[in-house]
Amino acid sequence: MPAAELIELWRGDMLESAHRGHAVVWDRGGMVESWGEPGTVIFPRSSCKMIQALPLVESGAADAAGLTDEHLALACASHQGARIHVQRVAAWLDGLGMAEGDLRCGAHMPPDPAESRLLICSDESPCQLHNNCSGKHAGFLTWTRHHGAGPEYHQPDHPLQQSIRAAFEAVTGEPSPGYGIDGCSAPNFATSVAGLARAMARFAGAEDGGGPVNADRGGLRRSAMARLTRAMAAHPALVAGEGRACTNLMRAMGGQVAVKTGAEGVFVAIAPARGMGIALKIVDGATRASEAAITALLVRHGLLAPDHPVVGACLTDPLRNCRGVEVGALRLADGFSPAR
Amino acid sequence: MPAAELIELWRGDMLESAHRGHAVVWDRGGMVESWGEPGTVIFPRSSCKMIQALPLVESGAADAAGLTDEHLALACASHQGARIHVQRVAAWLDGLGMAEGDLRCGAHMPPDPAESRLLICSDESPCQLHNNCSGKHAGFLTWTRHHGAGPEYHQPDHPLQQSIRAAFEAVTGEPSPGYGIDGCSAPNFATSVAGLARAMARFAGAEDGGGPVNADRGGLRRSAMARLTRAMAAHPALVAGEGRACTNLMRAMGGQVAVKTGAEGVFVAIAPARGMGIALKIVDGATRASEAAITALLVRHGLLAPDHPVVGACLTDPLRNCRGVEVGALRLADGFSPAR
Numbered sequence: 001m002p003a004a005e006l007i008e009l010w011r012g013d014m015l016e017s018a019h020r021g022h023a024v025v026w027d028r029g030g031m032v033e034s035w036g037e038p039g040t041v042i043f044p045r046s047s048c049k050m051i052q053a054l055p056l057v058e059s060g061a062a063d064a065a066g067l068t069d070e071h072l073a074l075a076c077a078s079h080q081g082a083r084i085h086v087q088r089v090a091a092w093l094d095g096l097g098m099a100e101g102d103l104r105c106g107a108h109m110p111p112d113p114a115e116s117r118l119l120i121c122s123d124e125s126p127c128q129l130h131n132n133c134s135g136k137h138a139g140f141l142t143w144t145r146h147h148g149a150g151p152e153y154h155q156p157d158h159p160l161q162q163s164i165r166a167a168f169e170a171v172t173g174e175p176s177p178g179y180g181i182d183g184c185s186a187p188n189f190a191t192s193v194a195g196l197a198r199a200m201a202r203f204a205g206a207e208d209g210g211g212p213v214n215a216d217r218g219g220l221r222r223s224a225m226a227r228l229t230r231a232m233a234a235h236p237a238l239v240a241g242e243g244r245a246c247t248n249l250m251r252a253m254g255g256q257v258a259v260k261t262g263a264e265g266v267f268v269a270i271a272p273a274r275g276m277g278i279a280l281k282i283v284d285g286a287t288r289a290s291e292a293a294i295t296a297l298l299v300r301h302g303l304l305a306p307d308h309p310v311v312g313a314c315l316t317d318p319l320r321n322c323r324g325v326e327v328g329a330l331r332l333a334d335g336f337s338p339a340r
Numbered sequence: 341m342p343a344a345e346l347i348e349l350w351r352g353d354m355l356e357s358a359h360r361g362h363a364v365v366w367d368r369g370g371m372v373e374s375w376g377e378p379g380t381v382i383f384p385r386s387s388c389k390m391i392q393a394l395p396l397v398e399s400g401a402a403d404a405a406g407l408t409d410e411h412l413a414l415a416c417a418s419h420q421g422a423r424i425h426v427q428r429v430a431a432w433l434d435g436l437g438m439a440e441g442d443l444r445c446g447a448h449m450p451p452d453p454a455e456s457r458l459l460i461c462s463d464e465s466p467c468q469l470h471n472n473c474s475g476k477h478a479g480f481l482t483w484t485r486h487h488g489a490g491p492e493y494h495q496p497d498h499p500l501q502q503s504i505r506a507a508f509e510a511v512t513g514e515p516s517p518g519y520g521i522d523g524c525s526a527p528n529f530a531t532s533v534a535g536l537a538r539a540m541a542r543f544a545g546a547e548d549g550g551g552p553v554n555a556d557r558g559g560l561r562r563s564a565m566a567r568l569t570r571a572m573a574a575h576p577a578l579v580a581g582e583g584r585a586c587t588n589l590m591r592a593m594g595g596q597v598a599v600k601t602g603a604e605g606v607f608v609a610i611a612p613a614r615g616m617g618i619a620l621k622i623v624d625g626a627t628r629a630s631e632a633a634i635t636a637l638l639v640r641h642g643l644l645a646p647d648h649p650v651v652g653a654c655l656t657d658p659l660r661n662c663r664g665v666e667v668g669a670l671r672l673a674d675g676f677s678p679a680r
Contacts, residue, residue, distance in 0.1 A: 009604070009625065011520035014530055016383050017604050017625035043356050106663035121461035131662070180351030180668065183661045190354055264349070264357050284624035285349065285357035321523045322471070323446035328520065 004035035005333035006282070007289040009319075012328065019289035021265065023280035023297065024197035028205055031194065032276070035336060038194035042281045043180050045188055046078040047262030049136050050228045050270075051171055051199060052186075055163040056139045057224035061146035065096060067139075072228055073235035074135030078261065080241035081110020081130035088238070089134045096138075096145055103128040104154040105137045105184040112241055133184035135238075140186070156187045165189055171199040171225075183263065193279050196268060200277025203229050203258075203270045229270050232258035245291040245314055249298065252310040257303050259294060261287070267294035271303050291315075292330050344375040345673035346622070347629040349659075352668065359629035361605065363620035363637065364537035368545055371534065372616070375676060378534035382621045383520050385528055386418040387602030389476050390568045390610075391511055391539060392526075395503040396479045397564035401486035405436060407479075412568055413575035414475030418601065420581035421450020421470035428578070429474045436478075436485055443468040444494040445477045445524040452581055473524035475578075480526070496527045505529055510561070511539040523603065533619050536608060540617025543569050543598075543610045569610050572598035585631040585654055589638065592650040597643050599634060601627070607634035611643050631655075632670050 003020035010016060022036030031038065044051075053075040056062050062072065071092055079085035093099055110116050110130040119126055128134060137153075143160050144153045153160045156179060165187075169175055172195035179187040191199075206225035232239050236250035239260065249259050258270040265282030267290040278297050282289040295314040298304035304311065318326040343360035350356060362376030371378065384391075393415040396402050402412065411432055419425035433439055450456050450470040459466055468474060477493075483500050484493045493500045496519060505527075509515055512535035519527040531539075546565035572579050576590035579600065589599045598610040605622030607630040618637050622629040635654040638644035644651065658666040 011383055011528075012518065014381065014383070014518060014520060016520070017623060019624050041354065043351055043354070104663075106661060108662040117460055120457055178352065178354060180354060180356070181661070181665055183667070185661060185663050185665050188351075283357060284359050284626055284629075286624055286626065289624075321446060321521070321525060322448040323444075323525050325521055325525050327523070 001037040003037065003040075003283045004336065006035065006336045007292045008331045008333050010328050010331055016328065018333065019282050019284060019286050021280055021282040021289065021293060022193045023293060024194045024278070025297065025301065026194070026197040026201035026277045028201070028275040031197070034194070036193075038197075039192045040281065041177055041190050041192055042196070042266065043188050043190050043264065044196050044268070045182060045262035045264055045266050046133070047260045047266040047268045047279070048168065048188075048196065048199070049076040049078070049260065050203060050225075050232065050258070051168050052136060052164050053139050053228055054167040054171070054221065054224050055160065056143045057227060058167070058220045059143060059146065059163075061143045062139075064146055065142045067142065069227075069231035069234055070238060071135075071139070072231035073238040075139035076228060076232050076260065077135045077239045078132040078246075079135060079238065080112040080132065080244060081115050081126070082112035082241050083115065084237065085135070085241065086115070086129045089129050089138050092138045093141065096142060098141055098145070100128050102141055102151065103131070103134060103137045104152065105131040105133045105186075107131055131184060133186075136186075137184065154184075154186045161187050167221075170221075171202050172196060173198050193281055196279035197277050200268050200270050200279055201275060202277070204272045204277050205275040206272075226272070229258045229272060232260070248310045248313065249295065249304065252308045253298070253304055257298070259298075261290065265290040267291065269294060269298060269303070271301070274301070274303070276301065288330070293336075296332055296336065341377040343377065343380075343623045344676065346375065346676045347632045348671045348673050350668050350671055356668065358673065359622050359624060359626050361620055361622040361629065361633060362533045363633060364534045364618070365637065365641065366534070366537040366541040366617045368541070368615040371537070374534070376533075378537075379532045380621065381517055381530050381532055382536070382606065383528050383530050383604065384536050384608070385522060385602035385604055385606050386473070387600045387606040387608045387619070388508065388528075388536065388539070389416040389418070389600065390543060390565075390572065390598070391508050392476060392504050393479055393568055394507040394511070394561065394564050395500065396483045397567060398507070398560045399483060399486065399503075401483045404486055405482045407482065409567075409571035409574055410578060411475075411479075412571035413578040415479035416568060416572050416600065417475045417579045418472040418586075419475060419578065420452040420472065420584060421455050421466070422452035422581050423455065424577065425475070425581065426455065426469045429469050429478050432478045433481065436482060438481055438485070440468050442481055442491065443471070443474060443477045444492065445471040445473045445526075447471055471524060473526070476526075477524065494524075494526045501527050507561075511542050511565075512536060513538050533621055536619035537617050540608050540610050540619055541615060542617070544612045544617050545615040546612075566612070569598045569612060572600070588650045588653065589635065589644065592648045593638070593644055597638070599638075601630065605630040607631065609634060609638060609643070611641070614641070614643070616641065628670070633676075636672055636676065
C-alpha cells in the first residue's frame, strides 16, 4: 500500500501543502490499526533511543555506575543543549572519570535559545555536550567502560553496537535489513514501521521483572524496558526541553505516556496503561507533520485530552504570520481522523 | 495526474525520505515538458514577487521615484535582512518621505547571521525593515504614494492589490481562483503550476518596449517584465543574500537567468536567452527539495554547468553530519533526470 495522506496545510480556503506517511498502532493483541504501508522500512533515527539504551540497563552497567532515572531519561533524549542537559551530562561523564573529549557525537549549535545566545554572543563554539545526543553517548560510554570495551563505541562493529542491534531486532521482532549512520555518527538500524510500533508496544507492556536481581534475560529486558519508559515519562524536560513537542506532550499526559521524536518525520509513543505502542513516519521527513500526526493519534486513543493547549500548539491552532494575522491551519487529511 | 516523485533523500544505501512535486517548463512554443499535474493550483508565495512588482514599474511610479535596478531587485526579493538589504530599504523609504512604520509586512528575526547576532546580543528586536519582504513592501508604498492611494496597501481590496491581481491573471493567462494571506500580510494569488511557468516564460520572452515613453500597454508590460528580470539577475545578493540558493544560482549563471524561491517548496526560473520559464512546487513544501529540483532543471536545460559548485551544494554533494562523516545524499527520483 502507498503512503497515506495524513496532514494538510491550508492557506485561507485552499490546500497549500500536504504530508503523506505510514502509521501503526500496536497493542498486546497485535496491530490495532494502520495508515499507509506498515511494512515500509524506515530509519527510526532518534525515536529508538530507548531501544539503544537497553544494553546499558540490561547489562548492569547503569546500576554499576549508579545511574538514576534522570540519567536514563538523558540516555533516551534528543535534548536541546540547555543548561539542565549540558550540566547533567558533564557531571555524568565526570562520575565515569571521563570527559567531553571521550564523546564521539560531534558538536552542533544547541537549539536552546539561552544557551545558543550565550555561545553566539561570547563567540564560543558549542562542544559535544551540546549535541542533542550527548546523553545517549554518555550511556554508550557507561556501557563501554563497564565492559572494558574500546573507545570507538560508535563503530558498527563495536560490541556495544552489536549488542544494540541484537536488542533492536529482538524488540522489533524483525531482522534489521541494515543501518545508516546517524547525525551523531552512531549506526541507526532500519526496521519497518510495524516493527517499530511492535517494539513500542513491548515497552508499553513490559512489567518490572524485579530488575537486575532477576537473572532471567526476558525478565531483565522487561525490567529495562519498563524502567526506561518510566524515566522518560517522569522527566519530560530532560528528554527534549522547554517548548519542544516531546516535552509538552509528555507533560500534558501527566507522566502516563512516553513519546519520542526522530529526525526525518518519525514519532513514537509508549502507553503502558494500555500496553499500546505507536510509530509513524512522514515520507517527506517533515517535523511539523510528525508532531501533528502523533498528537492526532494520542487524542484518537484517549491518551491526550483534545482540549489541552498542546493539541492546539501541535495541530489545531490557527497559523499566524509575524503580525499575528491568521493565514491558515493544519488539518487532518480525510481518513485520518482523531475520532474513533 | 498525481504529483511525481522528484527528490529522494538516501541514508547509506537505503531510501529515507522522498519529495513529490509538480514541475512545468514553458517557452515561446508552449509547454516543453512537465512532471506531475501542470494544472495543480498552488500559491506561488514569494516566487511571484516580480509579478507583484509589475504595477510599480508599468504605472510609472518606479521612474517617478527614481528607482534603480537595485530597488527593483529588492522589490522582487526575499532577502535575509543583512545590512545591504536593511540599509537600502531604509534609504528607499526615506527618499519617499516615509519610514519603517509605514510598512505593513511585520517584523521577524532576520536569517542573516551577522544581523541576527547583532540583534540577539544587543537584546534588540528586529524591525519591519528586517522582514524578507520589506523591499516588496517599499515598492508597494512607492506605488501607493504615486497614486495617492490609502496607507493600508496590503488589503485585498486596495487598488494596488487589485492592480496586482489584474497583472497576475494577465501574465499567468488564467483567472486566479482566489488568494491566501502571505507571511507578510499581503494577498498571494493562486494559479496553476502551468500558469506560473507560462508567466515566467512571458517574462523571459519580454523585449524592451522602450519603457514608459511607449504608451502601448503591451509594450509597457513587456518593458516592465524585461526590466525586472534584468534587475534580479544583475543583483543576486539583493534578491536573497550570501549563502542563499537564489543568490548562488544566479551568480553561477552569470546574470543570464533570474531565479526566485517561494515558501512551501516553490521555485521559478526566467531564462531570457531561451524565452524559457520554469515553475515547480514540492507538495510537502520542503525547501531542500525545491532547491534541488530547480537546480536539476537548470542543468537539464543547459542553463547551469553540471560541475558548478552550486550544483553540489544544492543537489549532488554528499550529506555530512556534524563530525563531517558522510551519512547520505539527495538523489533525483527515477524519471526526473537532469539529462535530456
